[in-house]
Amino acid sequence: QQQVKQSPQSLIVQKGGISIINCAYENTAFDYFPWYQQFPGKGPALLIAIRPDVSEKKEGRFTISFNKSAKQFSLHIMDSQPGDSATYFCAASKGNQFYFGTGTSLTVIP
Amino acid sequence: GAVVSQHPSWVICKSGTSVKIECRSLDFQATTMFWYRQFPKQSLMLMATSNEGSKATYEQGVEKDKFLINHASLTLSTLTVTSAHPEDSSFYICSAPTSGNWNTQYFGPGTRLTVL
Numbered sequence: 001q002q003q004v005k006q007s008p009q010s011l012i013v014q015k016g017g018i019s020i021i022n023c024a025y026e027n028t029a030f031d032y033f034p035w036y037q038q039f040p041g042k043g044p045a046l047l048i049a050i051r052p053d054v055s056e057k058k059e060g061r062f063t064i065s066f067n068k069s070a071k072q073f074s075l076h077i078m079d080s081q082p083g084d085s086a087t088y089f090c091a092a093s094k095g096n097q098f099y100f101g102t103g104t105s106l107t108v109i110p
Numbered sequence: 111g112a113v114v115s116q117h118p119s120w121v122i123c124k125s126g127t128s129v130k131i132e133c134r135s136l137d138f139q140a141t142t143m144f145w146y147r148q149f150p151k152q153s154l155m156l157m158a159t160s161n162e163g164s165k166a167t168y169e170q171g172v173e174k175d176k177f178l179i180n181h182a183s184l185t186l187s188t189l190t191v192t193s194a195h196p197e198d199s200s201f202y203i204c205s206a207p208t209s210g211n212w213n214t215q216y217f218g219p220g221t222r223l224t225v226l
Contacts, residue, residue, distance in 0.1 A: 034215075036217075041201075041220070041222065042219055042220060043114075043116075043203050043205075043217035043218050043219045043220045044154070044203070044217045045217065046214070046215070046216070087151075089153060089154070096142060096159070096207065098144070098156070098215060100153050100154050101153065102152070102153045103151075103152070103153050105151065
């Protein structure tokens with residue numbers, strides 16, 4: 001059973017636009033929700049993370065929105081840039097149990 | 111942030127040979143490390159949890175005799191792909207949580223294995 005569902009699978013956005021990636025989870029015991037950014041041939045890098053006691057977290061152009069009742073969270077990339085083109089993974093965890101979404105390939109076109 | 115390195119970054123080997131991949135935590139101690147496998151354009155698949163000083167815990171469907179894991183020190187875990195075959199070709203990534211904070215996982219840069 002897929003613990004974390006992620007959509008869309010791929011996304012194309014114009015430079016300056018807003019990129020939105022969505023994730024939904026099943027287990028209400030999860031207490032940490034990170035987003036990772038991965039460039040081709042590289043390992044994932046932690047981008048931003050949120051805990052379920054807050055509904056939003058913003059770091060620069062990246063914002064996580066969290067809806068605990070709906071068991072959903074999303075990543076918003078404002079003013080998307082070509083350098084943001086990468087694969088993004090959401091994840092949900094409890095202790096050392098990590099579950100990754102299936103990934104979203106983002107392409108930002110100039 | 112904490113740094114995790116992997117060596118080699120890529121390796122090509124002949125079918126039937128064994129390949130060892132190292133994962134090191136450079137500026138922190140990691141009693142636990144995780145090994146993932148990633149196929150092109152797919153998500154990370156957890157293979158096993160490597161525990162310092164004890165046996166690794168393998169995920170269902172992962173052959174422990176084929177993917178040997180040794181976590182001999184607090185900063186080094188190794189994954190050995192034994193008798194590699196072309197279907198073992200993949201991107202292998204390790205990660206480690208910082209001590210006392212399981213939620214913060216730091217990933218290595220990955221190792222691309224190609225078995226001819």
